Amino acid sequence: MFDPHPRLTRRKSIPVMIGSVAVGGDAPIMVQSMTNTDTADVDATTDQVASLARAGSEVVRITVDREDAAKAVPVIRDKLDKQGVNVPLVGDFHYIGHTLLTKYPACAEALAKYRINPGNVGHGVKRDTQFSTMIEVALKYQKPVRIGVNWGSLDQDLVIRMMDENAALAEPRAAADVTREALVVSALQSAARAEALGLGKDKIILSCKVSGVQDLIDVYLSLASRCDYALHLGLTEAGMGSKGIVASTAALSVLLQQGIGDTIRISLTPEPGGDRTQEVIVAQEILQTMGLRFFTPLVTACPGCGRTTSTVFQELTETIQDYVRGKMPDWRKEYIGVENMNLAVMGCIVNGPGESKHADIGISLPGTGEDPAAPVFVDGEKTVTLRGANIAEEFTRIVNDYVASHYEKRG
Numbered sequence: 001m002f003d004p005h006p007r008l009t010r011r012k013s014i015p016v017m018i019g020s021v022a023v024g025g026d027a028p029i030m031v032q033s034m035t036n037t038d039t040a041d042v043d044a045t046t047d048q049v050a051s052l053a054r055a056g057s058e059v060v061r062i063t064v065d066r067e068d069a070a071k072a073v074p075v076i077r078d079k080l081d082k083q084g085v086n087v088p089l090v091g092d093f094h095y096i097g098h099t100l101l102t103k104y105p106a107c108a109e110a111l112a113k114y115r116i117n118p119g120n121v122g123h124g125v126k127r128d129t130q131f132s133t134m135i136e137v138a139l140k141y142q143k144p145v146r147i148g149v150n151w152g153s154l155d156q157d158l159v160i161r162m163m164d165e166n167a168a169l170a171e172p173r174a175a176a177d178v179t180r181e182a183l184v185v186s187a188l189q190s191a192a193r194a195e196a197l198g199l200g201k202d203k204i205i206l207s208c209k210v211s212g213v214q215d216l217i218d219v220y221l222s223l224a225s226r227c228d229y230a231l232h233l234g235l236t237e238a239g240m241g242s243k244g245i246v247a248s249t250a251a252l253s254v255l256l257q258q259g260i261g262d263t264i265r266i267s268l269t270p271e272p273g274g275d276r277t278q279e280v281i282v283a284q285e286i287l288q289t290m291g292l293r294f295f296t297p298l299v300t301a302c303p304g305c306g307r308t309t310s311t312v313f314q315e316l317t318e319t320i321q322d323y324v325r326g327k328m329p330d331w332r333k334e335y336i337g338v339e340n341m342n343l344a345v346m347g348c349i350v351n352g353p354g355e356s357k358h359a360d361i362g363i364s365l366p367g368t369g370e371d372p373a374a375p376v377f378v379d380g381e382k383t384v385t386l387r388g389a390n391i392a393e394e395f396t397r398i399v400n401d402y403v404a405s406h407y408e409k410r411g
Helices: 042-055 067-082 097-103 105-110 125-141 156-167 175-196 213-225 241-257 278-289 312-334 352-358 391-406
Strands: 016-018 021-023 030-034 059-063 089-093 113-116 145-150 204-209 230-233 298-301 342-346 361-364 374-378 381-386
Touching: 030 278, 042 059, 042 067, 042 278, 059 067, 067 089, 067 097, 067 105, 089 097, 097 105, 097 113, 097 125, 105 125, 113 125, 125 145, 125 175, 145 175, 156 175, 175 204, 175 213, 204 213, 213 230, 213 241, 230 241, 241 278, 298 312, 312 342, 312 391, 342 352, 352 361, 352 374, 361 391, 374 391, 381 391
Parallel strands: 030 059, 059 089, 089 113, 113 145, 145 204, 204 230, 298 342, 342 361
Antiparallel strands: 016 021, 361 374, 374 381
16 A cells, blocks of 8 residues: 555664764754855854854864964864864864864864765875875774865866777766766775775765766765765755745655755855854754654745735744744754744734644644634644734744753753
């Protein structure tokens, strides 16, 4: 019989520890983010890492691109520790990572993971030597490594060789197919090289990032079928605003539904003056709406129509969403399971009462021409009808009372 809600089976991967955070195996899919500050600016980077961590990023990647950045890393780590922000830091290395990791051992030790791009570790003989140096540092300090291949910086020697081999075939494959295969081959060959140098599978995470949705799906389906390394998902250069959110959601949801992915990052271009933490919220919402993890109470709300010309339900929805997200850090410390709570803010009598009854707490606001009354439903039962100008305050009070009475307090 057709099952309309098939249970998702996670692909079994080798678990990896990033500091105190588990990735892969049976661990929850992890949310990661990255700073966009100059790492050499210690205060700005510390502040942004702390902000991302408070938003829910479980690992934060920082750029280590030059000596000043490498010198700053242990200082940033120390300042975060003094603030009680213990989020693991990942160093993003390109071109001179081998030099920075060996010249600045305090940087190598302060980082919880190194990110290596095989396309940017050198050319020819230098590639093997410089890659080996970075792996040897990882071995020395017992750090995991993400081997992160990106089609914007793919190893051109490998691409040229594979293109030449393809051209010699009786029936050559399309160039795009060869490029996608080169991404997977680069990741797997680099991982095999790291293992040959002594790095265990429990210290290796792979990623193959592209900016096309269908390309990303094809690459990860191939990669996942050919290895049991933990996999990091992300659509690179996803874009700004709704385009970046939709593209990332489309690509990652398909892969997550296939059980592929142990850690995710949403690479959004921030709006001018925008908040970097948006990428964390989007990652959380993808996982939560798919039922894979729960981070904060979900608010169901109707889109509005000719029956709901009042903006009251829109304003209340925004107020409630902001309120529960703001309260979650305290609620999470004090209560067990509050992130599973469901709220509904509906705009008229058509679906309002029914949808509200399905939520833990729901309110059905008056639509156009309806009586100025808003019935509230708690666990499916109507408990009170709100009226007047203080509906928002009264409803948030009901939410607070529900949390205090329905969720177990932590010891």
